Amino acid sequence: MFAEVGFYEPWWMQILKSIAIFFVVFNIVPLALLADRKVLGRFQHRYGPTRVGPFGLLQAIADIGKLVFKAQFRPAGANGWLFAIAPVISMMTAAATIAILPFSDVVDIFGTKTGLYGVDPSIGILFAFAFGGISFYGLMLGGWASGSKYSFLGSMRAAAQLISYEVAQGLSIIGVIMMASSLSLTEIVHWQESNFWMVGPQFVGFLIFLVAGFAETNRPPFDLPEADAELVGGYNTEYGGGRFAAFFAAEYLNMVVVSGLIVTLFFGGWDIPFWDQPNWIEPFVVIAKMCAFIFFFIWVRATLPRLRYDQLMSFGWKILLPLATLNALVTAILVVVLD
Template structure:
């Protein structure tokens, strides 16, 4: 049951475009949801219900002048957004979205690549993605950008630890680092959000912080830092940074679905990718909901939460799970 190489290539092409389409429409959904939660209409001019708004935004971003500061380090300044966007898109490739199908004579697997260490690969790509933010902020040669990238760096490194520790429980219960195996295991036994409820909570809080989403959006706190590390960016370079952030959020939501909510399996009816998409949008909606509901944390509160609450909790969770897995 191996895939022909050109089937993999076509699938990768389709998935990456679906991912970018999801990103484009997520910006619209975000603005719509925020607007409705604040008793406004949101974008409703471009096309019916504002459905063409993402395309209008894209055209605007591409046509804008892509200036950069005279003292910026140009090679790094230009590579940084590309790097953060690339790692974000690449990380999604290990997320399984279906059981795999046989179409005609060809087998199509339910993920872009299936490696035995997909979870570590995903985190590794995520940790490389941080460089896009740091290098971009540093290369801009601007105070706000540098301060923003320092904050991004400190926050993402702190919460990455809790994020990784939070999934240890799932790895122990699934007895594998492969996301496909973990999903199969959940189908055989039960979805892990029940026994790993603490893990899910930590994962979600750390995930919101890791993607710099409100209420943890200190790296780009607009009242303090203008826009954080991307202050000096404009046009499509700014667009790439935005894309990296949103795709990271999609990947993290997909990871939550895969690790805690049974991936592509549904409670009934084998719909495969449809279940996956449905759960994915439910998790993304919670991200947006948080943004509309909660005010931003203070910086010391953020650090205290990360190191003194989430990390010990995640460690205890991992140890208790390990003991229970061995005992039962």
């Protein structure tokens, strides 16, 4: 990895970066939760949390603390080992995907060259999809190991939904990969710096990736695996305390991950057109763009009702998948003709 870009990163810097990534990851969840409640409150003509801490800023910390310190329990008919490991899988796969998001190019820290990302494998985007596929097992095991019919139905819905929309989501970025001629997320950002943001020529791919992202994160209007009116609570019905908090945190982390991938793949990452910004400002540019999409996720949740399950599946297979295939085909033709 580092030989390709012409520098070597010492082991102590990699350890510091790992600590920083986990520190950021475990602080993102309460911030995203607080933003969700505050913004939803404004959309619904109410204030949201106001009591705990100044302006209610500590409400999310209080909610997470309440869940973490609750006594753990599980149903008598549950598979104990699988029941316990399911939320861990969901949490760790979401955190691992954040590690590949590039927040800046190579910078000088304490006289040492380092990249402001956890890792930058040459197949970075495949790395993200691989962990997204593993996270599917967390939802499946959580519902199946609970020994509850409602949880099992929720996990089956999650399986069908994730498989359906991952296909379209994967096809939607093929155009980006062909234009940038790379699977590395940092190389894709460099291409956009030298040319133009991918959202222009790949606008159809962007829309497909965005819609599939809602389905991948189980956010409304695609929150069928957690449909409370039909399944009580879905795959996490039998969970409580810290294990429920882990599922909850994974959902918000996935929202952050999808926002980061959209920014990196389609909106130039740390790039600001027509301005050669200094390195120190690049992470703040990425975070600002991600916050804009997190706000959009919350806006959609406050606006659109939940789809029926048959509508969800029909939309994925009959509309998104053909569109994503057609977009990849047209891009391939244009890349060959214009090259």
